[in-house]
Amino acid sequence: MCGISGLFDPQGTRDFDRALLSRINNIQSHRGPDEDGLHLEPGLGLGHRRLSVIDLSTGQQPLFNEDGSVAIVFNGEIYNFRELVPELQALGYRFRTRSDTEVIVHAWQAWGEACVHRLRGMFAFALWDRRQQTLFLARDRLGVKPMHYAWLPDGSFVFGSELKVVTAHPAFQHEIDPLAVEEYFAFGYVQDPRCIYQGAHKLPAGHTLTLRRGQGNRPEPKPYWDLHFTNDSRLSYADAQAELLARVKEAVRLRLVADVPLGAFLSGGVDSSAVVATMAGLSDTPVHTCAIGFDDPKFNESDFARQVAERYHTDHRLEIVSGGSDFDLIDTLAWLYDEPYADSSALPTYRVCQMARKHVTVALSGDGGDEAFGGYRRHRLHLGEEAVRGRLPLGLRRGLFGPLGHWYPKADWAPRPLRAKTTFQALAMDSVQAYCHTMSKLRDDERRALFTPEFQRSLGGYRALDVFRRHAANAHTDDPLALVQYLDYKTWLVSDINTKVDRAGMAHSLEVREPLMDHELVQWIATLPSSYKIRGGEGKAIFKQAFEPLLPHDVLHRPKMGFSVPLATWLREPLKDRVRQALLGERMRDSGYFNPSTVRRLIDEHNSGLRDHATALWSLLMFEAFLRVSDGGVAHG
Incomplete structure (x- = not known):
């Protein structure tokens, strides 16, 4: 590397x-x-x-x-x-x-x-x-x-x-x-x-x-290459599970070649746990594993990682990140990524790479599993929305769900089933626009409120949706799940996940290898029917069932947590003053991009607990850090 x-x-x-x-x-x-x-x-x-x-x-x-x-x-x-x-x-x-x-x-x-x-x-x-x-x-x-x-x-x-x-x-x-x-x-x-x-x-x-x-x-x-979702494999579900295990084993085995110490990330999720289980079966010595936990139990997966580590007798190391302890990293991340980058999981990713490098030079990760097997909640929601879109013509849906999406409150405080605003908005759109809407940090109406009229004119009518339209035109599939998986591979996986892991790993001179992104494995998975991936309302069905003999039930069949941080709380408490000072300061105002009254409203509503604007505020905070670092306000190297 x-x-x-x-x-x-x-x-x-x-x-x-x-x-x-x-x-x-x-x-x-x-x-x-x-x-x-x-x-x-x-x-x-x-x-x-x-x-x-x-x-x-x-x-x-x-x-x-x-x-x-x-x-x-x-x-x-x-x-x-x-x-x-x-x-x-x-x-x-x-x-x-x-x-x-x-x-x-x-x-x-x-x-x-x-x-x-x-x-x-x-x-x-x-x-x-x-x-x-x-x-x-x-x-x-x-x-x-x-x-x-x-x-x-x-x-x-x-x-x-x-x-x-x-x-x-x-x-x-x-x-x-x-x-x-x-x-x-x-x-x-x-x-x-x-x-x-x-x-x-x-x-x-x-x-x-x-x-x-x-x-x-x-x-x-x-x-020179593109992923083709054919979904035409004739393997039975049982035979496909067996071949999946064999192919994952091959992908892991290929990535164990190194003349330096080698280990793995172990988050406690399904994908990293499966990689570690496979590594343990191929190794004569204990696998080195590393995990990051949080002092907020709602975001802490370390107990699940410990279960896997104990089962396979790995040489396991855990570090706990506490709220307020990591914010000096904001400027470091802005320098590392060279561009504004708003995935807050970059913080724990940086830390787990830092910890891993103390013990190994190469680490295997479980990245790519959710994209391959339909593991995100958004994939299941999209299929549910597609069922409605398939029954009602677009014009009728726009007339019915458009007003509902406009007037329904953004109920961040409500239980998840009652947060229907985004769903109503998506049902008034075609499939590609709806998935782009789902994937957006700030949606069209939120960006229009945030940007100044002058900046909006500089876009010349361009919308981020054009990215999804361009890729969807090359997907060559009518399968609803395959379409959004293809879009994930072309957008989210490359520009978010791979960027995050490459920069965080390389910041510590750590090589990270991703067996679930082996292109031959990925292309083979793309031949499997979508019903093998999302089955009975559960994502990654075939992957989980294939690894049932190898992993604890609690690891395989629990709600997906993701490598996330308690961002809303951090922005209201330890970062509260920094957010207001940075986002309402001279640098952001002089950029000419942002409407100050909108920025002030986002800050006030978030601090009061009326709304959860964590995503928007973090995006703005990281953009301000990019402007400051790129202006030479922070020295690194």
Whole structure:
């Protein structure tokens, strides 16, 4: 696991400054504290920060082929590299290292751009072929590893694992993209491929970007893989359970290869517990497990984690986070994420990575299970809404449920079944708009009230819904559950979950591996009927039943808690003064984005207990922290 960076001149005439390349490369030194490497030649600079995990002695980067004509900088792991080595040797390629990085170099020589189809793993890499005068960038299928890039005003190209590499270039223009602000306040993150700054981009998951010397135009990323929900498997439910266990076991086994200490996160949820149970079955020694708990019992899953740890005799470590103890992290997170990022679970994720790194260099997680098996409550609610939408035409639903959604109170204080405002609003929409509505942190009407008229005009009619519309057009499925799962894979999983885990792990030089995001496993699960996933009103049905012999009943069949924090209470108590000072301060007012009277109302209503505006206030607080850090108000490094 590493950080990569680079500079490219399409004309090949510019000599890049070594000191500049070193500086932008080292700004992400947290991603690779073990070694750094640079390579420069006319029109090209490649930088690398290394976290040594495999082939500790000879895996340095940039890594070259035998004659030095091909060079690569690589972030990630290729889990099938040992299977590819003999195949490439049979084609005449000689290996000088035991690293998976060298496999990519020879795979490029053998198969060109199609090499990515042969790679099973998480990766982002940049490969330079001097003979072909080609720079080739690639990102893994599910976007576990990041890649950012920009074209600079002088026509040169800069890329890096983190956005801070790109923005550290002195020629980069730090102009905020209004459309990115709209997306952030809708989703809590800026959706790939957009970045918070105009001119910067994220290479989308499952895409490559090929730059050739002498190209007259700026090439666009090209997709090489997509997830296809066929839901057409003919396996019986029992046979599918057996094959699921075997496939999960294979995905975990592939991720146990490391030349450094390895462990797992154990939250007490179904997914991480299943990964730990599988690891224990594959290991001759106790698995190292780490968990974070909260002093608020409504948010504390540590007892469930302890049950699993005791069952499998893991070497288990637990830390409790108390309210008011972690808020200095707000500025740290703003620096790490480079963009406004509003998922409050970034706080405990940062802490569990920090704790894990004291004992291991690699940790396996259970991320991806809910997306694969329909495990979120929103998935079940969407299917219920779809049943209504299927019986009533859109025009009738708009006339019936639209007024109800408008006038029904936002009853945050009421029992969950009585909080019907969002449901009424969703029933007045088509399927894609309704799911976007469900997924939004601040919904359309809330954003319109928050944004100033001037800022709304700068959007030119753009709405965050356009992101969901674009992806839904490529889903190619009529299955209601499959559609929203596809949207999750394209939006939430890549831009929220994977971003959160990558930055939190790399902040502590910890490599996190996600077996439930193995692309072959994910594609196989997508062939299973949706009735295997949500069954009898229960999400992740086949996954839970497959692991019933291996996990405690209380872990498998309890209400999903999620890796959340007691945010509403924190914002009313220890963060109360900070929220008011930050959100009503000069920086937010001068941005011109926000209506001060709306911000003041959100604060007052939340503090009084009349409404729960925790999501909106946290989103605003993290945006203010981003503005402050990006203005140079906070030093890190």
